[in-house]
Amino acid sequence: MNCSMRPDEAVFRRQLAGGTFRTGVASGRWCTVSVSWPYAIFSVRAVDGIEYGLRFDCQDYPRTPPTARPWDIEHDAPLAPERWPTGANRVSLAFNPGWKNGSCLYLPCDRQSIEGHANWLNEHPSLIWDPEVGIVHYLRIVHDLLNSGDYGGRRVP
Template identity: 75%
Template sequence: MAVAAPDENVFRAHLASGSFLLGASSGRWRLVAVNWPYAVFGVRAADGVEYGLRFECCGYPRTPPTARPWDIARDAPLANNQWPKGRSRIPLAFNPGWKNGSCLYLPCDRQSIEGHANWYGEHPSLIWDPSVGIVHYLRIVHDLLNSGDYLGHAA
């Protein structure tokens, strides 16, 4: 039996935390699979649609994860026409043109924070918080998908 790396141990401890379990039990999100350093989650939107996110978590929690929209059924990147639609904030965060769809355009994302030093002052509540961990990122996505900005997805 292989011994888990320290970053995976911290990640799994965050999955056992009350804040993660509360979000899961209330239907906000669910863990689909962990194949370290990757983890797939489903996040529920206001209309009941579940959006998959595949996180890459190397160096967790010290290093922020990065997440891309994921087709849970196909175990592959989500087709661009299935990404959530919105009025203003959602098209910014869920932008398949940003880094070829490899991540969400959010201050808590490892790839997106690069080159955005201004976000630390402009969006402090959205910056990755290693003490909260994966729940922080999931909350941000859930809040977006359950905001008045969310318009569903185009089929």
Template identity: 50%
Template sequence: MATGVMTPDERAFRGDLRKAPFMLGELEGRWKLESLEWPNALIDVTARDGLPYRLRFDLTNYPAAPPTARLWSRVENAALAPGLFPRSITGSGRVKDVFRTDWMNGTALYLPCDRTALAGHESWLQQMPSKRWQPSVGITHYLELVHELLNCPDYAPPAGA
């Protein structure tokens, strides 16, 4: 692709980055865009203990299609090792349910707003309408759901942290 020429999906994503909700989240330290190499974006989301968790988003066909994201190593620039995933305090809670290492090898978050997770779980759209992908809200909705999980009472850092 020639320099300066953007696809409509990239243009839409970049537009969402300039909207107040995304910018406010960055100003408040809830998340931070680290890099964007279309169609992938690396965004750090801050947990309640201050640990940043990097998400690697695939934004193909954004915002018409939901993005998909996986935890990504800030050090190795590769998929995050399962032992470094956030955990649930109880061992079986909301955080563990979303940041699953036993489903698709951790290649996506188990959320209704995630393209990969939604496939085969269409019933989630009726069961959890507030968590479904909302193209009009865009990436901020996905980030808010992740931030909420990483800051809820059920969150525990990785065992080795």
């Protein structure tokens, strides 16, 4: 560990080096694009082969859940709403550019979205942030959505 590295970043980087995260990389589910603490950019592969970028703010990781927004990896900027994934139900709810102006995904594991949703603790316990599993938990949820029967592709190809 780098002595100048913050404790939250050290935990994060240990999880990236762990087997569970690396299994997701090896199987093509996701990959790390960049880490510039406290931000990390990942791509997550959808069933149709499109790779969606997510930019995570991991401040106070893993004690505080991260928050992620769809990210245009090529232009290093927020992803334009017309390029977000869509679906009939769950995908379009999670990837809703109208939710908090597109600053986060509408998921129980997201720091911004869990606020004001105490009911999610009982309604969606498997989707609540788990600091022991860490970033893999969030990436799995997104991967599962993008590879579900509900996924309808990109809004505009």
